[in-house]
Amino acid sequence: MQIETPPTEKPYDKPEGERRGIVIVNTGDGKGKSTAAFGLALRAHGRGKAVKIFQFMKVPSARFGEHRMFEQLGIPIQGLGDGFSWKSQDLDHSAELARDGWEKARTAILSGEFFLVVLDEITYPLIYGWLPLQGVLETLRERPKHVHVVLTGRRCPPEIVELADTVTEMTMVKHAFKAGIPAQRGIED
DSSP states (O other): OOOOOOOOOOOSOOSSSSSOOOEEEEEESSSSSHHHHHHHHHHHHHOOEEEEEEESSOOTTTOOHHHOOOOOOOOHEESSSSSSSSGGGGGHHHHHHHHHHHHHHHHHHHHHOOOOEEETTTTTHHTTTOOHHHHHHHHHHHSSTTTTEEEEOOOOOHHHHHOEEEEEEEOEEEEEEEETTTOTTOOOO
């Protein structure tokens, strides 16, 4: 490990631009995409801002740790799918659920009612061709000026990456699952 001297001067100038809603993308093969988005949701909620979370691959009846906590806090979280594609009994139905879910998310974004809208795992219905990319891009461009949107999932389409204000790519360095350790409740749910 290399020891560094802590900076003694601020390493950046304060931006002079206007405050406005931003589009944030968390993508890549590493862990933490949804977790980071949920952290932003908690941060916004803690400031008294209205937040809505849509999960494109989770079932509406999902009871993962985040669902239990967000319900306790009064943050609306909605599962829109029927699980990951390898669990689906009918991919045409999965695509239909994604389209119906997108309409709900689109309405929430364009309503201006929410400070932050999280589109968790939206990249999957996009890359599977279940959602039209152009419709998502148009909604992101046309959203009210104060609305922030976070999109998560692997292989985010480059058109969304280009449109986004902030993009973070999570890189897997090492993963317990690959070492034969199963997913842990409270860590990966």
